[in-house]
Amino acid sequence: MADYTLFTNPMSRGQIARWALHEAAADYDTELVDWQDKPQALLDVNPMGKVPTLVHHHLGHDHVITECAAICHYLGAMQAPELGPKAEEMADYFRLLFFAAGPIEQAVVSRSMGWSVDDPQKQGMLGFGSYEKAMDAFETLLSDRDYVCGERFTMADVYVGSQVDWGLSFGSIPKRQVFEDYAGRLRERPAYMTAKAIDMKLIEEVQNG
Ligand SMILES: N[C@@H](CCC(=O)N[C@@H](CS)C(=O)NCC(=O)O)C(=O)O
Structure with missing residues (x-):
């Protein structure tokens, strides 16, 4: 086993x-x-x-x-x-990991379901505020770095990067240069390519019966 x-x-x-x-x-x-x-x-x-x-x-x-x-x-x-956060990387690592799993996920799902809240007071009760606010913050948080923790890839990039990669592919996050560049770096990783190839082959098999 x-x-x-x-x-x-x-x-x-x-x-x-x-x-x-x-x-x-x-x-x-x-x-x-x-x-x-x-x-x-x-x-x-x-x-x-x-x-x-x-x-x-x-x-x-x-x-x-x-x-x-x-x-x-x-x-x-x-x-x-070695792919986990060092002490000085912890804040960025956990901040972006949870930001992507909470506010970004909620912003993307609510938009794809057609839900939106326009009342600014009610937006204050939503963890993601509004789709626009969440995307702007996401872009800002990724804008001065190559990866979540700066220059080095960590496991947080698998999750945060998947949100960006999938979001760009499905049109659920805006095509901004910061997102495109980040996704581009991740798509070149051997582990990304190997895993993707396995799932693509499985999808093909399912579709061909
Ligand atoms: N919060 C979960 C979401 C998992 C999830 O919703 N998975 C979907 C597929 S993308 C699923 O299993 N759907 C089938 C079902 O709920 O029956 C995570 O981040 O892993």
Whole structure:
């Protein structure tokens, strides 16, 4: 048995976890999840029945990790500490990781669902304020650096970068130079390319029956 089991579907956020597994050079098996017929083994470990769900088989215990941002950090911490934050990088690392998983995710999803709140007072109650405010802040936070922590790639870039990469591909975040340049750097990473190729091949297989 491999060290990790990844429950995923190639057309899902599971792509983020696969990229993280490859960045961390982790040993893993894939369990493909059919939305119409989810495996009992997935439902047993994740009451949400969502993917990605990662199970770490470690020293006789099965540890279950869900939420892409948490999966990225966990894999860094357990498998590739050099891709985790140094003391002086912690603030940027956690700030952007949580900003992307909270406000940016909410801004993107609310917009794609057609929800918006125009009342400035009510916007103050929303964690992301407004789509425009969240995107402007995201651009500012990424504008003076190559990666989340500055000049060095860390596991936070897998998650933050996926939000940008996916957002640009699906038109859910604006095509601004800062976002394009950041995504361009990440798309050149060998682990990104390897993971992407695996999911693209799986998608092709599903589409060709
Ligand atoms: N907050 C979760 C979101 C996971 C999620 O919503 N996954 C979707 C696919 S992208 C899913 O499993 N959908 C199928 C379902 O909910 O039945 C994360 O960041 O991992």
